[in-house]
Amino acid sequence: MTPPLSPSDKLAQRLALGIPALLLAGAYISQYGFGLFPCEMCWWQRYPHFAAIPLAFLSTLARPRRMWIALAGLAIFVSGLIGAFHAGVEWHWWQGITGCTGQADPFALGVVRCDEAAFRFLGISLAGWNALISIGAAVAIWLLLLAKDKRAKGIRT
Structure with a gap:
């Protein structure tokens, strides 16, 4: 039988399960509910969430x-x-992959460009929101896991 998790570990576990599930749900609602089809880099962002769950x-x-x-x-x-x-590719700060940026072939149907944001909320694209939420959640998960280590060693938090 595995020992119970500390409260901070339980919260880290819930974040690790919930954040990718919610972000993937949002991606699929955007795709199938609002017609915001993913580009190649959008798919790349989904794969680590598929692994995280x-x-x-x-x-x-x-x-x-x-x-x-x-x-x-x-x-x-x-x-x-x-x-x-x-x-950064969407803001043209740097160049993205050539397969979905630059001049689109007018005869290529169904190509979704990576260098154009399909939607922005509060001036931030869906890729930007994924970056903010995912990086913030990962840091929170790790800090919560470290909080237990500090208590176990007698260090005040």
């Missing part, structure tokens, strides 16, 4: 539980980094 779920079943939570946090962080890169 089973990693976080493993923390409910297998030891070392905190390691699975930390790995889920790493996957979420990677998605955020990809989102930050994608947002």
Whole structure:
């Protein structure tokens, strides 16, 4: 039987399960509910979230539980980094991949450009929101996991 998680570890676990699930749900609602189809880099941002969910779920079943939570946090962080890169491409701060940027072929149907934001909320694209939420959540997960270590060593937090 696995020992119970500390309150900070439980919150980290819930974030590691919930954040990628909510972000993926938002992506699919945007896609199928509002017709905002993903470009190639949008898909790249989804893959780490697909990995984070089973990693976080493993923390409910297998030891070392905190390691699975930390790995889920790493996957979420990677998605955020990809989102930050994608947002930079959308703002034309740097060049993106050539497959979905630059001059679109007028005869290529269904190509979604990576260098044009399909939607912005408060001036931030969906890639930018993914970057902010994912990086923030990953840092929060890791800080929550570290909080237990500090208490265990007798260091006041």
